[in-house]
Amino acid sequence: MSGERFLVTGAMGCIGAWTVRTLVRQGAAVTAFDLGQSARRLEQIVTPDELAAVEIVRGDITDLDALTTTLEARDITHVIHLAALQVPFCRADPPRGALVNVIGTVNVFEAVKRRGPQMAPVVYTSSIGMYAADDVDPGTGRLATDARAHPHNHYGVYKLANEGNARVYWLEDGIPSVGLRPMIVYGVGRDQGMTSGPTKAIVAAVLGRRYTVSFSNTTLFQYAEDAAHMLIAASRSGASGASVFNMPGTMVGAADLVAAIEAAVPDARGLIDAEPVSLPFPGEIDHDGIETLGELPLTPFETGVSESVAIYRALAASGRLDADLHGLEAVAAT
Numbered sequence: 001m002s003g004e005r006f007l008v009t010g011a012m013g014c015i016g017a018w019t020v021r022t023l024v025r026q027g028a029a030v031t032a033f034d035l036g037q038s039a040r041r042l043e044q045i046v047t048p049d050e051l052a053a054v055e056i057v058r059g060d061i062t063d064l065d066a067l068t069t070t071l072e073a074r075d076i077t078h079v080i081h082l083a084a085l086q087v088p089f090c091r092a093d094p095p096r097g098a099l100v101n102v103i104g105t106v107n108v109f110e111a112v113k114r115r116g117p118q119m120a121p122v123v124y125t126s127s128i129g130m131y132a133a134d135d136v137d138p139g140t141g142r143l144a145t146d147a148r149a150h151p152h153n154h155y156g157v158y159k160l161a162n163e164g165n166a167r168v169y170w171l172e173d174g175i176p177s178v179g180l181r182p183m184i185v186y187g188v189g190r191d192q193g194m195t196s197g198p199t200k201a202i203v204a205a206v207l208g209r210r211y212t213v214s215f216s217n218t219t220l221f222q223y224a225e226d227a228a229h230m231l232i233a234a235s236r237s238g239a240s241g242a243s244v245f246n247m248p249g250t251m252v253g254a255a256d257l258v259a260a261i262e263a264a265v266p267d268a269r270g271l272i273d274a275e276p277v278s279l280p281f282p283g284e285i286d287h288d289g290i291e292t293l294g295e296l297p298l299t300p301f302e303t304g305v306s307e308s309v310a311i312y313r314a315l316a317a318s319g320r321l322d323a324d325l326h327g328l329e330a331v332a333a334t
Contacts, residue, residue: 005029006235007076009061009108010083011054014189015125015182017041018228019080024050026232031055031074033067034083040325041189044315061104067111076115078235081108081124086193090155101158102165109169109177121176123234126163126244128183128220128281129194130156136282143282145246145289152280163244170242178234178293179244180227183285184252187224187304188311191327195279198257202305203326205261205268206312211328216254217278220285222247223304226297233293245290250301251283260305 006023010016011032020042023030032042032054042051055074059066061083070076083104090097105124112119130149137144151157162179169175183195190199197213198221204211230247254274262269290296299307315321 012036018224022228064107078120126179130159142284167242183220205265213274216274218253219283220249222249223299246287248287264306264309
């Protein structure tokens, strides 16, 4: 791994923070590239010494020159691209969503293209959110990796466009890439977005507050730390082409979520429930082909919840578990 130098865009987000933490603990050189000025999600999961080992560059992926300069100045060899606006923000401002999610991703590929052939494959997050519930195979009831997508929101359209642009960069410029499609990522730092409810429920339990998750259907959950390991494995895979894989995880329903939270926080019994509503996305999801990236971690769901509880309890003990910052601003205390 000597000579590796990683750039992580969107490093101040949940998956970005866990990716940075994992790389730092592996001894890799990491540059965090993000428009946001707050490192609070990183600070929740890394030590001060680990944070000091990260070079933080405030930058905007819609600025191609800034991206290109950062890659060149830091002699970057690996790019993990996570910067994006999530579903609610794309719905509220579609032009801004397209600028960040589509043009920003094109800029990442263009900056890597300018760096030359020494670069590892571009790794980026696509999303199961580009699929509608009826995109599943009618025979198996499962979403295949190569299923045709029919997005029902702007965010999904943007993610589908990114997969297409990645394919064109391979066909026309020989830029390899790996796209990974998560479904419901949970863990410390997941405090925004359409599917952040399960993590907010964990925070609420630690704080002794009631919380209702906005959906209850059984679907695929990925622990944030596992997602980070998968992204890093993809970056180191040496893959060619423009591959896209559905990210593996654990099938979890509302009863499983409540049981795991109550097992980790017995005092929260009766505080967490879920609306009898299904997400408008496929529930059962295949992840065929991702085994080419090597052995990938899959943390048991109960373990992921208990590890998250442990971190939140430590934050609470140090006076750093602020309900507002963890997305519970609209939830009444009990």
